[in-house]
Amino acid sequence: MLENNLMTNQSMKKDFAIALVLVLTGMILFTAWLGYGLIGNQRPSQNLSLLNVGETAPPLNAEGWVNGNPHQDQFLDGKVIVVDAWATWCGPCRRAAPHMVELYKKFKDDNVAFIGLTSDSEEQLPEIKEWLSATGITWPNGYGAYDSLNAFKAEFIPQVWVIGMDGKIVWNEDSRSAESLEEGIQRALNQIK
Numbered sequence: 001m002l003e004n005n006l007m008t009n010q011s012m013k014k015d016f017a018i019a020l021v022l023v024l025t026g027m028i029l030f031t032a033w034l035g036y037g038l039i040g041n042q043r044p045s046q047n048l049s050l051l052n053v054g055e056t057a058p059p060l061n062a063e064g065w066v067n068g069n070p071h072q073d074q075f076l077d078g079k080v081i082v083v084d085a086w087a088t089w090c091g092p093c094r095r096a097a098p099h100m101v102e103l104y105k106k107f108k109d110d111n112v113a114f115i116g117l118t119s120d121s122e123e124q125l126p127e128i129k130e131w132l133s134a135t136g137i138t139w140p141n142g143y144g145a146y147d148s149l150n151a152f153k154a155e156f157i158p159q160v161w162v163i164g165m166d167g168k169i170v171w172n173e174d175s176r177s178a179e180s181l182e183e184g185i186q187r188a189l190n191q192i193k
Contacts, residue, residue: 054168055169060115060145060148061142061148062148064142064144065141066132066141067132067137067139068139070113070115070140078165080165081112081114081115081162082112082160082181083152084116084117084159085118085152087118088124088127088130088131090157092157094135100137103185106182107189110189111165117148117149117154122143159172160172162181162187162188163188164191170184170187171183171184171187171188
């Protein structure tokens with residue numbers, strides 16, 4: 001009888017362990033599926049109220065700046081402005097950075113100014129500086145840019161806007177393909193001519 005109880009106990013423990021593994025696996029798969037739907041797929045739905053092409057761009061304000069302050073020395077006067085919303089914790093932002101650096105190098109001498117904005121705070125300044133250094137970004141970046149990001153209606157990141165010399169949004173796309181952003185910059189430059 002004792003032997004039967006031991007075997008039943010072992011069988012119950014084995015069944016419990018299998019059930020626990022199945023439940024945990026199911027929870028992990030469900031969480032991964034949910035996470036992909038909410039985070040991994042960063043394209044906006046049609047219902048987001050983004051700052052649209054043709055609307056006036058809001059002021060570029062931040063608590064502080066790294067790599068220079070764009071409001072000094074008429075940095076923005078007479079230029080097309082590319083505004084990039086990002087964060088240190090954003091994987092898609094890091095993956096998009098090489099394209100932004102490539103476009104910066106291509107257009108920096110063509111009356112195009114690049115400005116980065118992040119809601120990361122001053123307390124995160126060491127991480128911000130490390131992120132900028134690691135990605136090769138050398139243009140001005142504002143941190144603690146809550147008001148500007150809200151005014152731009154940045155409901156997701158990464159997000160990029162191209163502002164024409166008239167202060168209006170010329171291009172707004174969440175797609176970080178270098179080609180489509182490049183076309184937006186070129187369209188803004190062509191408005192000058």
